[in-house]
Amino acid sequence: MSTGKILVGLDIGSSKIRTIVGTVEDKKNTINIIGVGLSPSNGIRKGMITDFDEAISNITAALDDAERMSGEPIHRVYVGVSGTHIETYDSRGVIAINGQNAEITEDDVDRVLEAAQAVSLPSNREILRVIPKSFSVDSQKNIKYPVGMTGIRLEVEAHIITGQVSAIKNIDKCLYQTGVDPQEIVPSILACAESTLDRRQKELGVVLIEIGASCTNMAVFEEGSVIYSAVIPVGGEHVTNDLAIGLRCSIETAEKVKIEYGTCLPKEISDREEIDLSQISKTDNHAVSKLQAAKIIEARYHEILLLVKDELLKIGRQGMLPAGGVLCGSAVKMPGCIDLSREALQLPVQLGFPRDIEGIVDRVDDPSFANLVGLLQFANRYGRTPSLLDFNFNQTFDSAMRWIKGILPN
Numbered sequence: 001m002s003t004g005k006i007l008v009g010l011d012i013g014s015s016k017i018r019t020i021v022g023t024v025e026d027k028k029n030t031i032n033i034i035g036v037g038l039s040p041s042n043g044i045r046k047g048m049i050t051d052f053d054e055a056i057s058n059i060t061a062a063l064d065d066a067e068r069m070s071g072e073p074i075h076r077v078y079v080g081v082s083g084t085h086i087e088t089y090d091s092r093g094v095i096a097i098n099g100q101n102a103e104i105t106e107d108d109v110d111r112v113l114e115a116a117q118a119v120s121l122p123s124n125r126e127i128l129r130v131i132p133k134s135f136s137v138d139s140q141k142n143i144k145y146p147v148g149m150t151g152i153r154l155e156v157e158a159h160i161i162t163g164q165v166s167a168i169k170n171i172d173k174c175l176y177q178t179g180v181d182p183q184e185i186v187p188s189i190l191a192c193a194e195s196t197l198d199r200r201q202k203e204l205g206v207v208l209i210e211i212g213a214s215c216t217n218m219a220v221f222e223e224g225s226v227i228y229s230a231v232i233p234v235g236g237e238h239v240t241n242d243l244a245i246g247l248r249c250s251i252e253t254a255e256k257v258k259i260e261y262g263t264c265l266p267k268e269i270s271d272r273e274e275i276d277l278s279q280i281s282k283t284d285n286h287a288v289s290k291l292q293a294a295k296i297i298e299a300r301y302h303e304i305l306l307l308v309k310d311e312l313l314k315i316g317r318q319g320m321l322p323a324g325g326v327l328c329g330s331a332v333k334m335p336g337c338i339d340l341s342r343e344a345l346q347l348p349v350q351l352g353f354p355r356d357i358e359g360i361v362d363r364v365d366d367p368s369f370a371n372l373v374g375l376l377q378f379a380n381r382y383g384r385t386p387s388l389l390d391f392n393f394n395q396t397f398d399s400a401m402r403w404i405k406g407i408l409p410n
């Protein structure tokens, strides 16, 4: 029997559904991982449910797997989502301070954050996160935590992450049908940040890049908080599709070629090396050039990285982030991905491994588990917070403030 609080994370990916179970002792940061579960994902495309029955059966399989390994029944889950239905934008909120002595209280922070999300949101979008980037009090800018300061006007610059209402509702519905209660829907990139980035990196300036199957998520941190995030609609499955076309083989064979022989570094492959597809496939039996495969892979990874670079250019941070780039998601395990990223982004780049874990570490010590482990750390750190709906209506102020303080530098 495990001791400590039980936390469960569930990542609803387009290629895999993953579950993780961990325990954490009161006031500790280290998560003791006690179970993981995995299932192929056949009913999800680009983060949205496309086949309800398949999705339910795949999620159930991943949950059962994790229950078996951990020996713990799963009732509540923190859910990681990504996909092209996630959109982000910046917003600003302003309020007048009218309390005694014009001292800013936690209530004022709550009100200004509400003001920031009172922008006209299309009816098909739901706010998943409101992240304060910085506050201003009267003419003083770049304040990280204004409570206790004196002023008459409080302003916040906020980064808002939204999801498509129907996509979120369908995930909720699907989870209820599998018999679990979704505690929080967390954008995958924020979960990855919890497990892979340290305070120094976030303070100095870092770009976190998660390459999944259907898309690439990115977030830029500076002075301790998220200043920008984006979803790029290209990921590992596009690499596989390119290989299937270029090598004239099935998608299944192309995926095997990619995982077993793939590299982003064609210059390390001789033009005489061949892959005999009959060794890995029942349907394809011709031989293909390993160099050609590497060139196809390199081209698509390079495109993804240039799209990331374009996003950095938009915010004036291209080549300007001292803590560089951190890569996570399964697709970053492609050999040569780090070298290619360094060259394309003109930044120091490293893989993002989940930190502060114990237990069955060997199962999750991998950039593809960054979001799952991060979900547990997110859950441990913020508790049941901070979807904006909760933030406004359901949440106790204590937990809301814990969340705000948590994402601001201490």
Ligand SMILES: Nc1ncnc2c1ncn2[C@@H]1O[C@H](COP(=O)(O)OP(=O)(O)OP(=O)(O)O)[C@@H](O)[C@H]1O
Residues within 6 Å of the ligand: 011, 012, 013, 014, 015, 016, 017, 041, 046, 047, 082, 083, 211, 212, 213, 214, 215, 216, 235, 236, 237, 240, 255, 258, 259, 329, 330, 331, 332, 333, 334, 335, 368
């Ligand atoms: N060892 C590996 N080397 C290269 N690519 C890999 C490796 N293992 C998995 N991939 C690729 O990573 C992608 C899956 O990544 P991940 O599991 O992070 O995606 P997902 O969460 O299911 O999808 P998404 O977040 O886009 O909905 C697939 O395209 C797969 O081919």
Ligand SMILES: [Mg+2]
Residues within 6 Å of the ligand: 011, 012, 013, 014, 082, 188, 212, 213
């Ligand atoms: Mg994913």
